[in-house]
Every structure is written in C-alpha cells, then in structure tokens.
Amino acid sequence: MSKPSSPRVALFVTCLVDLFRPSVGFATIKLLEDAGCKVDVPISQTCCGQPAWNSGDRENTRKIAETVIQTFESYDYIVAPSGSCAGMLKMHYPEVFAGDAKWMERANLFSEKVFELTEFLHDVMNVKKLKQKLNSNITYHDSCAGLRELGISKQPRTLLKSIKGVKLAEMKDSETCCGFGGTFCVKYPEISNSIVETKTENIESSGADVLLAGDLGCLMNIAGKLKRQGSTLEVRHVAEVLAGMTDTAPICDTNKKTVAKGR
Amino acid sequence: MEIKSPQFKKNAKAALADEQLQKALSHVRSKFIEKRATAVRELDCFNELRDNAVAIKKHTIKHLDLYLERFEEKVLEQGGQVHWAATARDARGQVLDICRKIAAKTVTKGKSMISEEIGLNEFLEVNDVTPIETDLGEYIIQLRGEHPSHIIAPAVHLNMDQIREDFREHHTELPEDRSLEEPISLLQEARGILREKFLGADVGITGANFLIAETGTSVIVTNEGNGDLTQTLPRIHIVLASIEKVVPTLEDTSQILRVLARSATGQEMSVYTTLSSGPKRGDDPDGPDEFHVVLLDNGRSSMLGTEFEDMLRCIRCGACMNHCPVYHAVGGHAYGWVYPGPMGSVLSPSLAGIENTGHLPNASTFCGRCESVCPMRIPLPKMMRHWREREFELHLSPASQRRNLKLWAWFAKRPKYYRLFSRLSHLALKMLAGKSGRISFLPLAGGWTRFRDMPGPEPKTFMQAWQDRSTRDQPQ
C-alpha cells in the first residue's frame, strides 16, 4: 500500500485505555500527529470483540465486528495502542467472517489497514528517532499478541533507544507470557498469579526502574502484582514514554513524582 | 486411565502448592527452551523444513486410507501382521490375545503414549500378564504407580531425592548401604535390574514415531536404547501405533526427523532411530519371531474434515508443553488425562469428550508460544478456541460466565449504550479506588484482587476527556 503523505488515521482507543488510562490514548494521538497523521477518534467505537471471540461466542463477535468495520473502514489507517486488540482486528476479523465472501472481503480490506502503534510509527510512518530526552533505565515486556501475532519486537525497542538518556535493561524471558490472558486471569487466578510472579521476579532482576509494554492488560496485571509485592518500580504504557507524556502517575501508583521524568 | 480433567482447578491448586513439583518444573522452564533454541539457531533451513514437514503430513492425511492400506500390504509381505483397532478396547484385546497365544508372563515395554491412552498396563495386569516399563522415566513412575506427566519426559515432575527413595523402597534385593547419591548410580541400578527383565521377557511392546508406507516399516526414536532391547530380544514384537503416524516414504521420514529431535530435546538427532520391517529373517541371529502392528483409531478418523484435523499432524515432540506458561506453572498431571499441555488441551477433548475436558482448552492465556514453536505449525490456540465455541454452542460453559458475556455483548453491539456502560463502570471503579489510586478488592473480580491490586481509573474516561477537548477546541 502506498503511503498518503498526511494519512487520515483513526484511533482505536481500546476498552482498557478508555476505562483506566486515557493518558495512553492522548499519548498515542500526540505520537501520530507528530508523525504527520491526521488523527480522528470515531465516537461510535466500542470493543474489538475479543472477549466474545475467545469465549467461543461467534455470533456476538460477528455483530461487534460488523459495527467496528463500518465505523472504521473509511480511514486510511486504524491504529491501536495494543497488540492484542490490533491483533484481533488484523488477524482474526477475516476468520470471524469465514464462509461469507462479501463480508470476508470487506474484513480483509479493513484488516490490512490496522496497525499496532509502535509498528505503525516504525514500519509505516518510518519514524526511527524521537527527539525528547529522558534519563531512565527501562525494561520492556513483549506482550504476546503483539509479539507472536504481529511480530512486534524491534519497533518499540528502536524507538525507545532513540530517546536520549534511555537505557534498555532486557529482562530474562521477556517473551514469556505475564499470565493475564484476558478472562484467563479471573477464571484461573492461581495459575495466572504463579505466572505473573515469575514475570515480576524477572523484571526486578533486570535492575530497571521502569517497566514498559504495549498492552494495558498485561501492564495492569504486572503493575498490580508489583505493587502488591511492595515494589517501587514504575509501570507505564510505552506510548506515554515515547510521547514524553509522563505527567500521569504510573499504573497502580499515586506518586506523581516519577522516575521516567528523570532524576 | 481414570480421567481427572474435570477437577482441573483443584489439581492445579494442589500442583501450585506442591514444593517438590515446583522445584522439578523449574528444569522444564530453563533447559528444554534453551536447548531447542540453540538447535534451531544452528540449522538455517529449519523453518523451510517445518513447512515441508507440514506439507508432507497434509498430503498424507488427504490420502490416509491409501497409505494405511499400502503400509499394511508391505507389513504382510514381510511376514508381519496388522491388527486394526477402532477403539481402545479393541486394541487392548488384540494385545492380550497375542500375549495369550504364547502364554506370555512378562511384557517389556518401550515408551508409548498410545499404551497410556488405551490403559494397557492396568488391563494386562488384571489379566495376569506383567508389563514392565523400561524407559528410565517410565520405569520410575511405574514404581510409583503414576502416569507420565510429560509426553517425552514422563518423570519430569520428580526430583532426584524422590527417585532415590523409590529405588530404596522397591529394590529391596540390593544392599541397603549402597550409595545412590549421584544420578548415574540411580541410572546404573535401573539398568542392572532392567537388563534381566529384557532378557527374560516373552513379548516386547513399543510405540511408533512413524509408520512408513513405502516399506511397511515402523520407526521408533529414542535415546536410551531400551526400545531396541524391548523389540529385539523377546519372541514377539508388538508395535502400538495410531493411524496418523503413517508417512509415505523414507525421504519424508527424514524431513520430519530433522525437526523432531531439535524441537523435542534440542538434539540434532536422537541417539537411536530404529526402522523395523517385519520379524526375524532367514540367517538373522537376532530379532523377534513375530511382528505385529496394532493400528489404533480411537476417535482420530472422526477428527478428519473437522476444524481439528490439523491436530493429526502432531509428532509428539512436546515442544508446546515445554514452552507453555500454564504447563510450567502446574505440570502435566493437573491436566488429568494422558496428554498434557497445549497439544493435550486440543487432543484430549477429541478423544475423551469435551464434556469431561472442558477446562483444558480454557486454561490457556492464548499467548501463542506453543504454535510458534510447533514444528508442525499446528494452530493450537485457534483449535482451543474452536473447543470453546463447541462448549458455548452446547451450553457447557459456566452459566455465570455466559450471563456476563451476554450482558456485555448487548452493550458492545450498541455504541451509545456502551458509552453509558463504560461511564458507569468508570464511576464505580473510581469510588472503589478512593484516593489511593488502586483497588485492592473488586467485587466479581476477586480472582484478580486476591493476588494483585487493580489500578484506579483516571478522573475521566478517554471518550469523556476527548469529547471535552473537542468541544473546547472547536467552538460552535
């Protein structure tokens, strides 16, 4: 697809960003606008339908997907600050309409235009360098859907490393699941807890002060565990740091004075 | 074997509290993953080989009936016998009949998951034939009266001190003061005891990694050499194999062998890959007088043409469980039936019924790591989701879960009401968080807050804040 010079991009907000952390949405808008996009937020958006899809409810998934496609298909691109939601829109929507050629085609055309935020900035808008400075020791967790459905791994790291003062301290097994898994974490809480405990152990051993990731679900899970364990680590969505918008307190924290603002 | 999958939640809790098990599982987390990664890195055409292995299996499955017929024809040509078993019960009966014909007393066994699937050991025992597992891991768990917790490392749930105690308890004929400090002394003790058993057995039973149609050959892939002694020394060799094990040619076998060991143990080749074609011949000083193949269906042919057909490509390497965070947390026994981990969560419902195994395809975070390492590129998460669809259609998923989903979906399909729904949720969360910025107890999500905090929301939802900004920026 040839890239329009100033593409019209629709922000797919995601339920968790809408409900818990609007700052991620605004950081995403800033990054997209800085990259030269015209950003719009379609007001009639709801959810990508993943909870229904992963619960085996095809019928409701389909109805939700139809609404999403109708809402977003007129834009040049659809960008979400989440590998999980973007993965649903990009990889699963065509399958939702399997057997319905007309909708399948529509879904394919829609899906081609969907991107996760860091992937979109790096691969489509060709952003390789960010201007701000930030003295911070960061570790990055690869959220599963972004990593394995969309192949996102180097994009957020390239962008982070381009920020002056940022040091990346990779944790052990950054590619291992954090145990969130959507409804998994409430259906099988003990297993989920055991998995996230392994994750927080690896995060703490990395020696980083800040944990970043591209998915709010994982971040809430990990931050919630870290705080329960009494950790002082600062947890944020990668978009906040990339946009230099770290005024909001870190996830699960009230402390406004933050490491990411520089010490 | 008795199915304990319905108690998955209880099994998992017990597993998480089991310190010995947790210690043992730490070996799975580190060693298997590292070894596979190295082996894959060192072979630059690994992914091309995977693609080709998939293509071979797809071709074979589309022509499965014909390849099975050819395999049978070639086995008969070489003086072997083929027994077709539609069910586990048929297979057990066929094995027992063969044993009874020579009044067999003991049967040595190479590692076989099919044997577990059909519950062969228990059945032979009640019929006065003694089965002796000879793979070291299998031998250990047989002493303990357990079943394998992993398809290629059956005793991976145990630590050395447990094995040491078992040996002291069971090997009473040996001096009490012998040293069993090192793993090698345990191995040598088992070797010594099993050597006698190999030489004295009437029948040897092995599984099969492949059945080659071209030559009527069964193939086992092992490291210890026990499988070879099992099939070489007794008068009768019985191969237990399921129908999807067939591959067309020797060349096809090589293609799949190249991805098998690398995915399983991280070896480039397992130590022994043994091709067996029929019984002892004319001037051959070794080998069995009779060669039997029991071909088991047990539900597999019913998977053909369904959304679970791809599962028939599985070559039982175990990579999916070696990389599964849920398997790492609870181990194989929690799954409650023969096949643990992601491959089991797809296969067990097919073979043992979704009504018994409903937890298994649900107990996954869908992290996708299993699919990413599967040498056969089996879309395991997708197939687990298909099982969830079946459960949803059959109303097998819990009522409360269905109710919540239905309510949520009602809103999600209606943008205007969804806004209202999220505003109300937002308000409630804000109240619960108070000034602390986080929630330590959340009704309906106790599973979350029992173990972790939940962040409190920011003052407004994104949509509220965005609309405020838009009205501010664009005065009418």
Add this chain to the structure above:
Amino acid sequence: MSSRGEILDRIRSAVGGVATDKMRKANVERRLKRHPVGILPWTYKNNDQVITQFTVKAKKADSTVERCKSADVSKAIVRFLKKHNLPAACRIGADRKLKNLLKGQEAVLEITHGPNDGSQLTGVSCALGAAAETGTLFLVSGKDNPTTLNFLSENHIVVIHKKDILKHQEDLWVRLRRKYGAGKLPRTVNLITGPSRSADIEQTLILGAHGPQRLHIIVVMN
C-alpha cells in the same frame, strides 16, 4: 463391519470419498515411486568437508572418532580397549570386510563371533554408511552385524570406510534401495548418533543408559 473396514470407510468419507479415488491413488503411487527429496541442510564444497562435518557432529553427540589406515584398525581397537581398561577382547558378526581388517591380530585381540547375549563387553560392527549432517551411523541387521552388538555391548566400536560417509540421510536411502530393492528394507536399520543416554532424572544428561556407554567410530581412510 470389521474395525478395518470401519476405519477406512470413515477416513474415505472424510477426505473425499470414492469419487476422487482414482486421482488420489495416482497421487499416492507417484509419491511412492518418486519418493521426492525435500530440503537438504548444509552444503559441502568437497569430500573432506563431508568427513569433517561427520566427525564434528559425531563428537558433538558424544561419540569418539578416530581416523586410521585399514592396516591399523585392529591397533586402534586395542588402543581404545586399553585406554578404558577393558579386556583385549571383542565380539563381531560374520562381516567379511571386518574379518579381513582384523585378520592376523588374534595374539593381541581375542575375537569371538556371533550376536551379543549380554555377556560381551565390547562389540565391533561395520556400518553400511553414515550421514555426515548429524554424525549418524547406519547399521543393518543380519548375521554380518547382529543388532544385539549395537545395544547389549557396553562399548560399541563401529568401523566405517570414508567413502561410505555420505552427506545426508537421503543418500543412504538411495543406497539401501539399490542394495535391497525398491520398497524393501532389512529387518532392522539402526540410525545411531552417539552412545545411549538418559535425561530422565532432573533433566541431567547421563551417558550409558540401556545401550552402550561408549561409541567409538573408526574411519578407515584408504
């Protein structure tokens, strides 16, 4: 209906049924006849590289490898046995090539013949060939090289001529077809890559499980 008929019918109706049988049969015959070669890893510039690859991979799998002239094979065997404090005795089958290589050495090496019943410490076999790609030996059953020598011997010595070390497994399948006929194999073909081992106790690798503890490969260079 018999289990056989039941299973085959179920498969047939699921994969396309009788209607497509003619085409499907042709597909199967074609594949069995042509046995297409798939992807072959590694490329080799010359024969020396093949031998080197074989040696490196065999050692990686914990085999020991030495090269020698045909006249020195028995010396190599004696040296190996001495090194490991083993009696200067070994068991061999009826392989004529091997017998010739060991001829006239009875004074330094006691040689007995036949399969191993478990009482022989050291067995010597002659390999049909080897695949360099993974350092894998190919041995075939029969009176020449009885299978029990491969598994019941605590120490297994395998003699192979360098010209029998081929690049890939597939090269050995070609050789087997030529020797035994298309669609036919000897009763057992053993692909052996290193001495026997187990990692069933805490994932710790220990050599010498049920099969040999040592696998020594002697490559005859002339």
